[in-house]
Every structure is written in C-alpha cells, then in structure tokens.
Amino acid sequence: MNQDIYSSDPPMGQDPLVLLQTLQLLWTKKELGKLKEEIRRGFARLEDPLAGLLAMLESSSHWKGKGHSLEYCITTELQLWIKAHPAIPQSSTKLKKLQARVLGMLSQCPANLLDPLISIYQLHTADRNYLLEHVSHLYLQGNYKEAAVLSIKLKLQPDQDVEKMCTPLLLQDKANLVEEYVAEYPELQRKLLQTLDAWCDLSFNIRDITRPYQGLSKYKPEKFNRRVLSKLVFRLLERFNADSALCPNVINQQHLRTLKYLFYKRFIEKTMTEENWADHIESTVGENRWLQEHLVQLLLRHCDARGAARWAQRCRVPPEMLPQRVAEELQKLHIQDRVEKVTKADNYEASKKKDYYQLPIPRENIHFLQTWEEMLQCWEKVLQPGQVVGVDMEWKPSFGMVGKPRVALLQLALKDEVFLLDLPQLLEQAETEGEKEKLPHFIQMLYSDATITKLGYGMSGDLSSLAATCSTLKDTEKQMQGVVDLLAVDKQLQWGKDSRKVDGLSPEHSHEQRGVRQPEKGLSLLVQHVLGKPLDKTEQLSNWEKRPLREEQILYAASDAYCLLEIYERLCKDPESFGLGSDLTDSLVGKQSKKPRAKKQLNKQEAPSPSEQECQGPRTEPPRPSAPISPQEFSVVCDNMLQGLGRYLRCLGVDVRLLNNEDEHRKAAEIARQEGRVILTSGLPYQTLRSQVGEGRCFSVNCSEKAKEQALQVLKHFNVQVSLGDIFSRCQVCNCNKYLRVSREGMKQLVESSRQESGEHSAGCLGSQSCSVTMPVCDTAQPGCTPHSEQAEGMEQCGAAAVLAGDTVLQVTAIPPGVLDRAELTDFYCCTCCGKVFWEGSHFGRIVSQFQDVLVASGDTQSIYELS
Numbered sequence: 098m099n100q101d102i103y104s105s106d107p108p109m110g111q112d113p114l115v116l117l118q119t120l121q122l123l124w125t126k127k128e129l130g131k132l133k134e135e136i137r138r139g140f141a142r143l144e145d146p147l148a149g150l151l152a153m154l155e156s157s158s159h160w161k162g163k164g165h166s167l168e169y170c171i172t173t174e175l176q177l178w179i180k181a182h183p184a185i186p187q188s189s190t191k192l193k194k195l196q197a198r199v200l201g202m203l204s205q206c207p208a209n210l211l212d213p214l215i216s217i218y219q220l221h222t223a224d225r226n227y228l229l230e231h232v233s234h235l236y237l238q239g240n241y242k243e244a245a246v247l248s249i250k251l252k253l254q255p256d257q258d259v260e261k262m263c264t265p266l267l268l269q270d271k272a273n274l275v276e277e278y279v280a281e282y283p284e285l286q287r288k289l290l291q292t293l294d295a296w297c298d299l300s301f302n303i304r305d306i307t308r309p310y311q312g313l314s315k316y317k318p319e320k321f322n323r324r325v326l327s328k329l330v331f332r333l334l335e336r337f338n339a340d341s342a343l344c345p346n347v348i349n350q351q352h353l354r355t356l357k358y359l360f361y362k363r364f365i366e367k368t369m370t371e372e373n374w375a376d377h378i379e380s381t382v383g384e385n386r387w388l389q390e391h392l393v394q395l396l397l398r399h400c401d402a403r404g405a406a407r408w409a410q411r412c413r414v415p416p417e418m419l420p421q422r423v424a425e426e427l428q429k430l431h432i433q434d435r436v437e438k439v440t441k442a443d444n445y446e447a448s449k450k451k452d453y454y455q456l457p458i459p460r461e462n463i464h465f466l467q468t469w470e471e472m473l474q475c476w477e478k479v480l481q482p483g484q485v486v487g488v489d490m491e492w493k494p495s496f497g498m499v500g501k502p503r504v505a506l507l508q509l510a511l512k513d514e515v516f517l518l519d520l521p522q523l524l525e526q527a528e529t530e531g532e533k534e535k536l537p538h539f540i541q542m543l544y545s546d547a548t549i550t551k552l553g554y555g556m557s558g559d560l561s562s563l564a565a566t567c568s569t570l571k572d573t574e575k576q577m578q579g580v581v582d583l584l585a586v587d588k589q590l591q592w593g594k595d596s597r598k599v600d601g602l603s604p605e606h607s608h609e610q611r612g613v614r615q616p617e618k619g620l621s622l623l624v625q626h627v628l629g630k631p632l633d634k635t636e637q638l639s640n641w642e643k644r645p646l647r648e649e650q651i652l653y654a655a656s657d658a659y660c661l662l663e664i665y666e667r668l669c670k671d672p673e674s675f676g677l678g679s680d681l682t683d684s685l686v687g688k689q690s691k692k693p694r695a696k697k698q699l700n701k702q703e704a705p706s707p708s709e710q711e712c713q714g715p716r717t718e719p720p721r722p723s724a725p726i727s728p729q730e731f732s733v734v735c736d737n738m739l740q741g742l743g744r745y746l747r748c749l750g751v752d753v754r755l756l757n758n759e760d761e762h763r764k765a766a767e768i769a770r771q772e773g774r775v776i777l778t779s780g781l782p783y784q785t786l787r788s789q790v791g792e793g794r795c796f797s798v799n800c801s802e803k804a805k806e807q808a809l810q811v812l813k814h815f816n817v818q819v820s821l822g823d824i825f826s827r828c829q830v831c832n833c834n835k836y837l838r839v840s841r842e843g844m845k846q847l848v849e850s851s852r853q854e855s856g857e858h859s860a861g862c863l864g865s866q867s868c869s870v871t872m873p874v875c876d877t878a879q880p881g882c883t884p885h886s887e888q889a890e891g892m893e894q895c896g897a898a899a900v901l902a903g904d905t906v907l908q909v910t911a912i913p914p915g916v917l918d919r920a921e922l923t924d925f926y927c928c929t930c931c932g933k934v935f936w937e938g939s940h941f942g943r944i945v946s947q948f949q950d951v952l953v954a955s956g957d958t959q960s961i962y963e964l965s
Contacts, residue, residue, distance in 0.1 A: 111142040113149035114156055124167040136174040141182075147217065150175050151198055165209075172213045179217060196223050200231050204243040211250050220251060229256055239314070241265040245278055254278060259285045260292045268310050270320040272329055276336065286337045293330050294344035297323050327351065331498070348498075353391055355381050355496040364399040368635055372647055376640040378412055381496075389414050393423070402426045453633035454624050456656045457663075462514040463655045465646070467522045469535070475516040476539060479509055482548040486511060487661035490559045491641040491654055501565035505641035507540075508658035515655040520566060521642070537569040547578035552661040554620045556582045583664060587623050590676055590780050620657070626784070627664050627675070632656060676780040676800060725816045728752075728823045729834075733811075734768045736778040736786075741804030743777075746811065748944050750823030753832055766790055777811060805947055818953050824944055825935070833930035837901065844925045844934075845917050847899045847909045907932045 116139040123132040143149040150172065157168055199218045203211060215221065220228070228251055235244040245262055248254055254262075263275045279285040296303060307318060330347045333339065341348050359377050362369040382388045393414060396405035406426035409419055416424055456463075466472050479486055487510035492502035507518040520536075527535045540563070544551060553559060557574065564571040625631040636653035646654075668675055728750035735743035737756040747753045754768055762782040766789035769776045776786050779800040787795040796814060798807045812819065827834045839847070899907040907927050912934055916922065926935045945952065 111139065111144075113139075113143060113152045116143070116149070117153045117156065120167060120171065124170075129170075132170065133174055136171055137178055140175055140178050146175060146178070147195055150217070151195065151202075154202065166207075169207075169209055169213075172210055172217070176213045176217055192219070193223070196220060200228075203247055204235055204240055208246075211246070215250055225253070225256070229253055232257075236262070241269070242271060242274065245274055249278055252281075254282055254285055259288045263289060263292075264306060265310055265313060267326075267329075268307065268313055268317065268321055269315045270317045272332075275329075276333065280337075283337070286333065286339060287343055290330060290333055290339060290343045293326050293333075294346045297326055297330070297344075297346045297350065299346075299350075323350075349385070349387055351496070351498060352381050352385070352388055356388065356391060356395060358496065360395050360399055362638070369638060370635050370649060372649070373636055373639045375408075375411055376643055377494075377638070378408075380640060380643075382412055384413075386418070389418055393418060393420070397423070403429075406430060452630065454628060454630045454656060454660055456652060456659055458513060458515070458659065460652075463517065463651060464514065465517045465519065465651065467519040469523070469526060469530075472518070472523065472536075472539075475509065475518070478511060478514075479516070480539075480542060480546065480549070482546075484511065484548075485550045485552065485662060485665065486543070487552045487658040487665075488556075488559070489553065489654070489658040489661070490562060491639070491657075492562055493640050493642045494638045502562045503566040504559075504562050506646075506654055507563075508654050509543075510655070510658035510662055512662065515659055517646075517651065517654055519644075522644075524567065534569060537567050540570060541573060541576065544573050544577040544580070549579055550665075551577070551580045552665050553580065553582055553584075554587075554623070554661065555584045556580060581665065583620070583623065583661060586668065586677070590626075620660070623664060624660050627667050628660065632660065674784060676783070676797070725818045728817055728819055728826070731815060731817050732772065732774045733777050734765050734772075734774045736762060736765055736776070736782060738779060738800075739777055739798060739804075739807070742798060742807040742811070744829060745804050745808040747827050747829055747832060748825060749808070749812070749817075749819045749948060750826040750834075751817070752827070752834075762786060763789070769794060775815070809948070809951060812951050817951075819948065819951050820953055821945070824948075825941065828928040828931060828933055828935075830933050831928060831931040833928050835929045836926040836935075837929055839925045839927060841917065841922055841924065844909065844912070847907065848912060848917060851899070851909050901927075901929055901932070905929060905932045908934055912936075 116135075119135060120132060120139070123129075123135060140146045140149070153171060154168055196218050199214055199220065203214065206214065232244050232248050232251075232253060235247065241262075245266060248257060248262065259279065263278060266272075266275050266278075275289070279289050295301060296306060303321065303323070307321060310316065327347045327350065330344050331351075334341055334344065356378070359369070359374060359381070363371075363374040378392070382392050389412075392412060393405070393409060396408050397420070400408065402422045403426045405423045406419070407430060409423060410427060410430065416427060419427065464471070464475070466475060478484075487508075489508040489510075490504045491506040491508070492504050495502055504520050507520050509516045509518070523536050524533070527533045543549065560570075560574045560577075563573065621632040621634055633653065633656075636650050639647075639650050639653075641650070668677060728746075729752070732752035732754075733743075733746065734754040735746075735756065737758050737760055740755050743753045743755045752774075754772070754774065756762075756765055762778070762785065765776050765778065766786050768774060769790050774794075776790060776795040777798055778786055778795065779798045783795065783797040787797075789795075796811065799810055802810065811817075828836075899909060901907065905928075908931075912925075916936065922936055924936075927933070928935070
C-alpha cells in the first residue's frame with residue numbers, strides 16, 4: 098500500500114459509492130449482522146478508508162439525520178476497524194485536506210456523529226489556530242450553538258472569550274449548553290459568574306447586551322433579565338461549588354429579597370415571632386452596609402421612629418446611617434420598652450393556647466440531647482419492637498440561597514416523651530471521638546426496623562436533607578421499612594379544592610391581630626381537621642442552627658413530631674369516619690406505594706361491606722327512608738368534588754344543586770338548610786358538614802367509585818324509584834324542569850331565521866307557525882311522555898334569535914345541520930330557563946341501559962330494591 102494513503106482523490110480500490118449501495122440494501126432488509134460484516138470487508142478493500150467514508154457521507158442524503166442511522170453505523174464500525182488495523186504514518190498535508198473536509202461537515206453533523214468523526218480524523222491533533230479560525234467563522238455566520246458545541250468537543254474554550262461565546266447562547270435560552278461550555282474549566286466558571294453578576298448590577302443596562310443581537314434567531318428576550326440570570330448564577334454556584342463572593346450583586350439582591358420577605362412575615366402576615374424574626378434579620382444583614390441602608394428604609398416603612406430605633410440598635414446599625422429623628426429616638430430608649438414588650442408577649446402566648454394545638458405532655462418530658470451519654474436513653478427507648486415513633490426534622494431556611502439544607506434538629510416523639518437530637522453537635526462529637534458512624538448507624542437501624550412504626554409528613558424531603566447532612570445516610574429511603582408518611586394519607590382523604598382554605602385563628606381576633614394570615618396548609622391543616630386546632634407555625638422559619646434554642650423553638654419542634662402520634666392514633670381508632678379503610682394499619686405501614694385494589698361495583702341485591710366502603714363516613718342516619726320516593730321528591734346539593742355524580746342524578750330527574758369549584762364546603766350546608774336539600778359529600782368534609790344539618794341530611798359517598806356507581810349508591814340508600822318518565826326530565830345544564838316543545842317544522846323556521854342577517858325582524862307567536870307551545874315536565878328524550886297542556890308564555894323571534902318571556906334566548910344555532918333532516922324526530926324541547934335545545938337520541942338509550950337496575954315501570958308501587 099502506498100505510504101501516502103490519505104488523499105482527497107477517489108480511492109483506486111473498490112468504489113465507496115458501490116459499497117454504500119450494498120450497505121443500504123442490507124440496512125433496508127434489517128440484516129444488521131451481515132451489514133457489519135460487509136462494512137468491515139468493504140473497508141479492507143478500499144484503497145483509502147478515510148476518504149471513502151467521507152465520499153459515502155457526502156453522497157448520502159440521510160447522514161444529517163438524528164438517531165441510529167446507517168451512516169452512524171458505518172462511521173462507528175470504521176472507528177472500531179481502525180483500532181484493529183493501526184494506520185501507517187500519513188502525509189500531514191493530505192491529512193489536513195481530509196480534516197478540512199470533515200470540519201466543513203461538523204457544523205451540520207448530528208451530535209452522535211461528532212465524537213466518532215473527531216476521533217477518526219484526529220482533529221485533536223490539527224493545528225489549534227486553524228480550528229479556532231474555523232469556529233470563529235461559524236460564530237460570525239450566526240451559528241452560535243454549533244460553534245460552542247464544536248469548541249467543547251475540540252476543547253478550545255481556554256483560548257476563547259467566555260462572555261462573547263456565551264452571550265448569544267443565553268439570549269437563545271441555551272443555559273444548559275453554557276454550563277457544559279465551562280464545566281471543565283474553573284477559571285472560565287469564575288469569569289462567567291463574574292460576568293453574570295455584573296449584568297445583575299442594578300445600575301447596569303441589560304439592553305446594552307441585547308442590542309447587538311436583535312436579529313438573532315430563536316431570540317428570547319423574556320429569558321434574559323435579572324431574575325432569570327440570578328437563578329442561573331445560583332445554579333452555577335451550586336453545581337461548581339464556587340465561592341459566592343464572586344457574585345456580590347446577586348447575593349446582596351437575594352438578601353434584600355429575604356429582608357423584604359421577613360418584614361412581610363413579621364409586620365403584614367404577623368406569623369413570625371419577634372425573637373425569631375430578629376435572629377434572621379441579624380444573620381441576613383450582618384455588617385453589610387448596603388443591606389443596613391435598606392434595613393433602615395424598611396424599618397421606617399413598617400415602624401414608627403421609636404420602633405425603628407429599637408431595631409436599629411438590636412441589629413447594630415451604625416448611628417451615622419440613621420435619619421435624624423431615628424437617631425434622636427435611639428438616645429431615648431430605656432428599660433420600659435422591654436417591660437412593655439415582655440407583657441405583650443405574655444398576653445400573646447396566653448391567647449395562642451386557645452387557638453392552636455397544644456402539646457399534651459409536660460415540659461420536663463421534652464429532652465434536648467447534645468451528648469452521646471444523653472443519647473443512650475433515647476436509643477434504648479426508641480429501638481423497641483412495636484414502638485410507634487413520630488419523626489420530624491428542622492433546618493435553617495435558605496431563603497433561596499445556594500446549597501441543600503442541612504438538618505439541625507431531629508425530633509423523635511414517643512407516647513410519653515419527645516427527644517430533640519442536636520444533630521450537628523452529635524455528629525461533631527462522634528467524629529472527634531473517631532466514631533462518626535455511630536449516629537448514622539442508629540438512624541439506619543430505626544428506619545430499617547419493620548417492627549417499629551415510623552410516622553412522618555413528607556418523609557422524602559426530610560430524608561433528602563438528612564442525606565445532605567450525612568452522606569452515609571443517602572440510601573436510607575431505599576432501606577426503610579415500617580413507615581407511614583401521613584402526607585400520603587392526607588392525599589387519600591379526598592379533600593375538596595377549597596377545604597384547605599381554613600384560617601387557624603379564632604373569629605374573635607381583631608384584623609390587626611390576624612394580619613393577612615395565610616390559610617392553613619400541609620400538616621397544620623391535617624392537624625386542624627383531625628385534632629380540631631391547627632399547629633402554631635410561627636417558629637417554622639426559625640434559625641435552627643443557632644444555639645441555645647429558644648423555649649418557643651423547643652416547644653414547636655416537640656409539637657411538630659408529637660402531633661403525628663395523635664393523628665395516627667385518631668385515624669387508626671376510627672378510619673372510616675375519615676374516609677379511610679378499616680385496615681388502616683395493615684394497609685399503610687411500609688406499603689404506601691401499593692395501589693388500591695379496584696372496588697366491586699354495587700349490585701342491586703348486595704350492599705357494600707364496611708371494608709369495601711373505604712371512603713365512606715359512618716352511617717349514623719338510617720339506611721333508607723321507610724317509604725320509596727320519586728326523583729321529583731328528592732333534592733340534593735353536591736359538593737364540588739362530586740359534580741359527575743350530580744350530573745348523573747340530574748339525568749334521572751333528581752333536583753340537583755352543584756357547588757362551583759371555587760365554593761367553600763360550608764356553602765353546601767347553607768343551601769341544604771335554606772332549601773331543604775340533602776348534602777352529598779365525601780371524605781373529611783363529611784365530618785364538618787354533617788354537624789351543620791339535621792340527622793340523615795348529609796351523606797358520604799364512596800369516593801373510590803365512578804360517578805355512575807355513586808349515583809346507584811345514593812338512589813339505593815334513599816330508596817329513590819326512577820321511572821322512564823323521570824329520565825331527562827331536568828335540563829342537564831341549569832337543572833330546570835320546564836320545557837317548551839317545538840315541532841320539527843317550527844324549529845327549521847327558527848334555525849333558518851337565525852341564519853339571516855340580524856337586521857331582518859319578524860315578530861309573532863310561535864304558535865302561529867304550527868308550534869305546539871306547551872310546558873311539559875318531561876324531556877325530549879322521554880318516549881311516550883304526554884306533556885302537560887299548560888299554555889306557555891309568548892315567545893318572540895327577534896332578529897336572529899328566538900326569545901322566550903324573561904329574555905331567554907333559544908340556542909337554535911347549536912343544533913347540528915343534519916339533525917333537522919331526520920324524519921323520526923317530530924319534536925324538539927327547549928329549556929325555558931337557559932334556552933338549551935334537546936331532542937331524542939342515543940343518549941336516552943344509554944342512560945336506560947346504565948340504570949336499568951333501578952328503573953320501575955310507571956305506576957308500579959313495588960320498590961326496585963325488592964325486585965329479583
């Protein structure tokens with residue numbers, strides 16, 4: 098073989114294009130084994146395999162496609178073939194020609210071909226200046242993504258301007274590519290972070306950056322602002338573990354947002370205690386003069402001069418930074434201020450006991466553990482077979498800063514006492530003593546012991562923070578057994594959309610005391626529904642890393658863990674009253690991911706057993722009325738989670754009011770009392786609503802059933818007898834039971850008139866147009882129904898619309914074109930309230946088929962539930 102094997106001229110051996118045709122045939126036949134053999138044989142026969150590959154790629158129309166293509170298969174097989182057949186030293190001049198051809202292809206090359214081609218043609222050995230010039234040419238042509246990708250593959254980043262390369266990528270919302278661009282180069286990471294931070298300076302005009310790129314394709318200016326750039330900075334700081342001091346603008350602005358949030362929590366929402374708030378203010382502001390200036394401004398906005406002076410003193414703001422009136426007040430501060438503050442705090446604490454969940458165990462049974470000697474009593478009591486342990490964790494809130502939270506306190510609650518583990522101190526002591534695995538071993542034993550029931554709320558988040566605190570515990574979630582995550586239970590309780598809008602403060606609190614308090618949520622809301630009062634969350638955002646802990650923090654931490662025990666005990670004692678299965682303990686411990694079994698459909702001859710009624714409440718009311726009733730005698734109001742059930746009942750002639758999605762559950766009780774309706778609800782709302790209406794006037798529906806089965810359940814419980822004449826006797830849209838019957842010819846005239854221009858007007862009674870104007874109590878879909886012969890009020894045809902008395906417009910334009918031509922349709926029925934037009938169709942037959950088990954013949958006095 099000639100030493101100058103690499104040539105831009107066609108090889109003199111086998112024609113590579115003939116080989117390509119052979120390979121294409123095998124690819125089409127999906128004979129991959131033969132394909133790979135033929136590729137290897139073909140390369141051996143080629144005079145110049147590298148030039149041959151380029152000839153095949155350039156002549157193929159599919160090489161630019163993504164995925165596993167024939168061209169990808171050929172290229173990777175050549176890469177393997179070259180490893181097995183080391184090349185003879187080549188002429189550098191001819192190799193450069195091949196490299197130039199390859200470089201011209203790479204900008205259009207799919208990602209999976211880049212690495213093989215770069216390897217085959219040894220592009221890493223090419224002249225670096227030549228490669229940089231080629232990439233620069235791509236950049237100047239506006240191919241910013243291609244230039245960046247090729248730079249990454251050829252490792253050209255150290256010789257490029259990081260700001261110049263990354264700016265257009267950020268404008269095209271390609272932040273992930275920017276991260277990859279600097280991933281292997283710490284110096285470039287620092288430069289990028291400093292550049293992004295400079296752009297986030299409040300005095301910097303971002304338009305100066307975007308102006309040169311106005312014509313950029315896929316330009317997304319909405320993705321290029323300080324908020325988005327700040328998020329990117331935090332992401333890069335965390336990913337590359339970089340020093341946050343590189344980004345003073347972004348960090349200061351995040352601290353300022355934290356300050357504003359803390360002022361909102363303290364002075365507007367009023368949900369943060371004074372000490373808790375002060376801790377965070379001090380740690381956030383520190384000695385930063387810029388933040389101190391903003392702190393003074395916020396103090397003046399939310400406090401009087403005296404209050405601003407007190408907090409300025411507490412936060413060590415230099416007197417020279419204070420306005421004159423605040424500085425003067427600072428000189429007048431004396432001990433009386435503190436006395437007033439303590440008295441006010443005592444009054445507040447007394448009121449809280451009435452409004453919030455209170456820990457039922459004495460204070461001396463709460464143990465704060467900081468040494469291993471103290472830990473021994475906890476270890477012995479917690480790791481007992483059959484023990485039930487409430488588990489919770491606390492950490493210092495990050496307020497949007499970098500890094501995962503590290504657990505500062507681990508709470509373990511038993512029936513009679515609570516242990517608070519100072520995790521940082523215990524870990525430090527164990528490491529000092531050379532036993533750093535001691536605490537992780539205890540935690541792993543606890544979570545993996547199936548004989549110990551562990552209770553939590555949102556365990557996944559807690560365990561993620563635990564793993565960030567101690568890497569040895571990263572697999573705890575995979576190994577845990579015998580756990581009950583009450584968050585998963587909470588989701589099973591069939592909350593309505595607005596049932597979570599519960600304010601924990603009592604109504605006698607003034608608006609000033611309440612602030613704009615947010616609705617209870619999460620564990621606090623679950624505690625309120627199950628135990629009667631919410632958790633006091635004012636210490637939730639405490640600085641849990643600061644020692645010593647305040648008494649309020651200790652009580653809060655103990656309550657957060659202990660309430661889990663009380664919730665679990667209450668749910669296990671009476672699960673059905675909360676819409677849960679009677680086998681709560683067996684079904685939940687260690688089996689949260691298990692899907693519930695499909696429920697049996699109700700049969701007309703069998704009532705569901707208690708175990709099948711997993712989402713029903715207790716039946717304090719009688720199983721059914723002593724006498725059967727008709728749908729016209731039965732009126733209900735359906736909670737907003739049961740709208741499907743309500744529509745089915747309307748189909749059967751029941752008078753149904755439906756709550757809107759935004760309505761609160763209590764509105765159902767108001768309607769039921771005012772209109773004498775039965776409430777249909779499900780899950781926990783049943784516990785609240787049944788106490789607001791009379792005996793037997795609130796029914797808890799099996800929430801695991803479909804709407805049709807729910808309707809059967811309701812009809813059977815209240816012994817409602819449905820006849821053919823009841824089906825569709827009410828409007829499905831507005832619940833009205835009065836219709837206007839219009840003949841087919843009359844409806845044709847109305848439809849035709851509605852299509853004319855609105856300026857044409859013809860008035861007159863529809864009765865003069867051969868329309869039988871009556872007001873039946875049956876729907877068009879009722880076969881054999883004889884409508885009542887009451888005369889309806891007049892109807893006018895005004896412009897393009899037929900208008901009933903009361904300005905109800907008939908919706909004739911909604912009738913599909915082909916319907917009026919169906920000869921079997923003799924009449925149409927129009928709702929006199931909403932104007933909806935109905936006619937007899939297949940829907941009637943489907944409803945009859947679905948509810949045939951509860952239908953009785955008209956005039957039959959026998960209950961359907963007695964039929965065999």
